[in-house]
Amino acid sequence: MTVVQQRPIIKTLPSLLANQIAAGEVIERPASVVKELLENALDAGASRVDIELVHGGMDGIMITDNGSGIRADELSLAVARHATSKIESIDDLLALNSLGFRGEALASMCSVSQWAVISRTADSGQAAKLTHQFPEQVLEVNHAIGTCVTINNLFHNTPARRKFLRAEKTEYRHCDAVIKRMALARFDVGFYVNHNAKQTLRLPAVSDDIGRTRRVAQVCSQKFINQSLTLDYPHNDLRLWGWISQPDFSRQSTDLQYFYINGRIIRDRVINHAIRFAYQSILPPGRHAVYVLHLQIDPASVDVNVHPTKHEVRFSESRLIHDFISRSLRDALGGTVTDGVAEIAATYIAQEKSVGMNVPHIMQIAGQYNVDESMFGHMLCVVHNRFAITQQQDKYYLIDLVKAAAAWVAGHWLNSCTEHAVKSQPLLIPQRLNLTEKQKTTFKQGKSLLLNLGIQLTAEASGDYLLRYVPNLCRAYASDELCINLLNANLHKHDLDDQVVNVLTKTRFDLSKLDLSDILLALSEKNSLMASRESACCWRELNESSLQDWFRSTS
Ligand code: ADP
Ligand code: MG
DSSP: OOOOOOOOOOOOOOHHHHHHHHHHHHOSSHHHHHHHHHHHHHHTTOSEEEEEEEGGGTSEEEEEEOSOOOOGGGHHHHTSTTOOSSOSSHHHHHTOOSSOOSSOHHHHHHHTSEEEEEEEOTTOSSEEEEESSSTTOOEEEOOOSEEEEEEESTTTTOHHHHTTOOOHHHHHHHHHHHHHHHHHHOTTSEEEEEETTEEEEEEOOOOSHHHHHHHHHHHHOHHHHHTEEEEEEEETTEEEEEEEEOTTOOBSSSTTEEEEETTEEOOOHHHHHHHHHHHTTTSOTTOBOOEEEEEEOOGGGEEOTTSTTOOOOEETTHHHHHHHHHHHHHHHHGGGOOOSHHHHHHHHHHHHHHTTOOGGGGGGOOTTOOOOOBTTBEEEEEETTTEEEEEETTEEEEEEHHHHHHHHHHHHHHHHHHTTOOOEEEEEEEEEEOOOHHHHHHHHHHHHHHHHTTOEEEEOTTSOEEEEEEEGGGTTBOHHHHHHHHHHHTOOSTTHHHHHHHHHHHSOBOGGGSOHHHHHHHHHSTTSTTGGGGGGOSEEEEOHHHHHHHHHHHO
8 A cells, every 4th residue: 555645835925924924134232223224224315213122122122313304104014025115126225325225124123122103204293103013004193203113022923033142241241232333424413322221321412523533432542543543445436434543542353343335334344354454564463454435436336235234345357456455455554564583573572571471472373374384393473464473392483474475486486487388367457557757667678577577557649558467476465555566676697596585575464365284395495496585584583582583672
């Protein structure tokens, strides 16, 4: 006898269940509710929001705004899934001006809470109210213009999710972080927060530099403001402005890093990299800059519809954005960048001391740099992104990575030049260089030498000079700087070796893009390309006491 297994029939999910499933994606904890409600308030043009939290938001969240409000006849739609007033077609997504657009936040949070929405538009004398008890029945009530959403007992009907909530303090901290992130996005909006009926944050709306700076101090600390630089760089339809820490103010964690694109908080790899690149020779490894930065950009050139929580973005020209940010920051930091062993190590050591470490302790910082066994032994640390300290039994080596990298790259580069085998890669966006008259002349005379080196720079009919191709070998180096430095060096065929090493030594590079183990291995091989460069003092051997001396002499 065969048993016929009954196949479950296909049914459309009831809307409550569909919303609860969606809530799993958008609403993770009270802070997610706060984020969505604040976004709605800002999208509605509010200039003031009042936030009441009970027990970290787990038992109650009430957010009141003075925005445009929702019409009584649209109220039920607002809490329905996939209902939004913010976009009408897929094209609107490409030029998004609002924070929300998915039309599922209210529906999601309402499906997992006991809720009420009260709202009044400017042209209505009465407010309309809808609650979870009678979700179909709009009531008339008295209320100011704007919207008030209450979300009580979050996850009361999905106990499995409620179990994942943490201590009241933790949930409150998450809500507080969301509010502060939003507050640094919109200085023109006042934020007033009560937790368990006590005022915990009061940020009045501000409209001038003094006010904005005061708000940043309230959120990030006065100490940061005292040691920060302000910047404002407009460039075509881009603008970057905000506050960044000077090199002597850094943190062990990345918690005070705020980056906004068109008022939306963003965590993005391209942007993180651009900022780290700018700080690379300034901050010791393991230390992080503090910043509040706003990038304004044509909404059509950035796609935010990548992730439901919308922290990631996709740029149509990410290279251009990357370089614009890192160049602007480098420029702003320009006045404070220090170079040379003494100053670099001094800052480093001062920081180690200030957190109560004695010098040998810094030996433990290294981790991220993976170096194969060579005569240098293993990597202990990299001091200020420039000096590697390695240990081989009781011997220490101090390696100047700037020089070592320059020697290594120059060696390989010129070798492949002689064989006419330089591999170059096109820049995603050709880079416009501002050349001086002298550099232009050098370029005209030395074009073939540059081409031979794998660098394609073109003079356009418009008078612009565009950098189009750079050698793969030089990918760790800032390509615009490299090209300009080559032009300044006025290369000639004899002693090309030394000239190129010189140029590379002067050019900023990103340590993380270099293969350190290759370089160190080459450096330790006798008879290798680099053996002849030992005299260029790429490295020094030290014992424990001379290592201590080195640190002491530089502090
Ligand atoms: P989305 O914000 O993605 O459109 P939501 O579920 O968050 O979706 O909100 C649905 C709609 O309800 C919004 O498009 C908006 O028209 C309206 N709405 C929600 N909150 C507010 C508010 N605080 N003020 C005015 N309108 C609101
Ligand atoms: Mg929304």
